[in-house]
Amino acid sequence: MEQKIFQEFLGERGLKLTKERAAVLREVFSFHGHFEPEHLYFRIRGSGSKASRASVYRTLSLLVESGLVEKVTRTDRGNVYEHTYGHRHHDHMICDACGGIIEFYSEKLESLQAEICEQNSFSGSSHTLEIRGRCETCQGKGLEDR
Amino acid sequence: MEQKIFQEFLGERGLKLTKERAAVLREVFSFHGHFEPEHLYFRIRGSGSKASRASVYRTLSLLVESGLVEKVTRTDRGNVYEHTYGHRHHDHMICDACGGIIEFYSEKLESLQAEICEQNSFSGSSHTLEIRGRCETCQGKGLEDR
DNA sequence: CATTCAATTGAAACTTAATCTCAATTTCAG
DNA sequence: CTGAAATTGAGATTAAGTTTCAATTGAATG
Ligand SMILES: [Mn+2]
Ligand SMILES: [Mn+2]
Ligand SMILES: [Zn+2]
Ligand SMILES: [Zn+2]
Numbered sequence: 001m002e003q004k005i006f007q008e009f010l011g012e013r014g015l016k017l018t019k020e021r022a023a024v025l026r027e028v029f030s031f032h033g034h035f036e037p038e039h040l041y042f043r044i045r046g047s048g049s050k051a052s053r054a055s056v057y058r059t060l061s062l063l064v065e066s067g068l069v070e071k072v073t074r075t076d077r078g079n080v081y082e083h084t085y086g087h088r089h090h091d092h093m094i095c096d097a098c099g100g101i102i103e104f105y106s107e108k109l110e111s112l113q114a115e116i117c118e119q120n121s122f123s124g125s126s127h128t129l130e131i132r133g134r135c136e137t138c139q140g141k142g143l144e145d146r
Numbered sequence: 147m148e149q150k151i152f153q154e155f156l157g158e159r160g161l162k163l164t165k166e167r168a169a170v171l172r173e174v175f176s177f178h179g180h181f182e183p184e185h186l187y188f189r190i191r192g193s194g195s196k197a198s199r200a201s202v203y204r205t206l207s208l209l210v211e212s213g214l215v216e217k218v219t220r221t222d223r224g225n226v227y228e229h230t231y232g233h234r235h236h237d238h239m240i241c242d243a244c245g246g247i248i249e250f251y252s253e254k255l256e257s258l259q260a261e262i263c264e265q266n267s268f269s270g271s272s273h274t275l276e277i278r279g280r281c282e283t284c285q286g287k288g289l290e291d292r
Numbered sequence: 293c294a295t296t297c298a299a300t301t302g303a304a305a306c307t308t309a310a311t312c313t314c315a316a317t318t319t320c321a322g
Numbered sequence: 323c324t325g326a327a328a329t330t331g332a333g334a335t336t337a338a339g340t341t342t343c344a345a346t347t348g349a350a351t352g
Contacts, residue, residue, distance in 0.1 A: 052302040074220040124279035133270040198331040
């Protein structure tokens with residue numbers, strides 16, 4: 001299904017679904033969770049398929065533009081992505097101690113943001129909310145921040 | 147006042163308020179708005195004071211740790227900071243077309259986040275909310291995203 | 293099947309913010 | 323003073339991500 005959507009997206013731009021792009025798409029959707037481009041690259045290499053680093057980055061950009069994938073956040077070391085097709089939008093809590101990520105969604109929060117955009121005559125198209133702190137298991141422990 | 151706070155922060159760690167650190171602090175608080183480390187570096191150079199790039203980056207990290215400065219966002223080109231001492235916490239809307247930034251604050255939004263943290267047994271200490279879209283003047287115009 | 297031409301690829305070079313190295317200098321408590 | 327610890331800065335280094343460009347692919351057309 002995601003392949004169909006991607007193919008249609010590419011078609012509208014006169015681009016082709018090559019085997020390299022198909023390999024990136026397949027790997028992105030066979031993995032569930034957050035990922036970094038570099039990890040994606042190595043997973044593809046170790047899965048029989050092949051695609052150069054350049055192609056992986058190029059395809060990832062196309063996937064984001066197509067709406068099938070979103071950038072989750074930007075860490076010190078690089079970007080983090082996740083496939084979003086088939087998943088509801090959500091935001092993230094990130095534990096400063098263990099790096100663990102809690103995903104959450106709040107209808108109230110979403111509509112409140114829409115309201116605030118309107119108050120500012122701003123036409124919002126996307127947002128990123130990242131709450132940092134300590135997850136349940138890391139509270140109280142004297143662990144250092146990562 | 148911010149100098150007093152910074153000095154105390156440094157003292158607790160056995161660090162000293164050198165003239166380089168003082169220059170960075172002064173420049174950070176004499177400028178109002180969002181800034182990138184590189185711009186900060188050049189403003190310092192052009193202001194009589196001096197501090198190497200290394201010292202600017204090192205001092206900026208200390209300022210963030212002290213709580214006087216916060217990282218606003220991370221763009222493709224690098225980090226963006228703002229001094230927060232003396233300012234109320236706020237979040238940002240960023241225009242995809244012109245890069246303009248609207249600051250906003252909503253008590254409702256803040257308390258709703260606190261509520262959500264509690265529901266997830268998460269001890270939140272900070273957050274970043276970035277809403278992307280089009281500002282009022284850029285709506286309708288067929289401008290490309292930056 | 294042959295021709296054509298835009299799209300695509302990948303290896304390697306490049307960019308650039310940010311960090312690190314380390315010898316020289318400064319600071320300050322004793 | 324004196325010595326240990328902190329600090330500095332010029333330049334090297336890192337690493338994610340982008341760009342280059344010659345070679346290849348592949349869809350469309352004749
Ligand atoms: Mn997620
Ligand atoms: Mn701000
Ligand atoms: Zn944790
Ligand atoms: Zn704008």
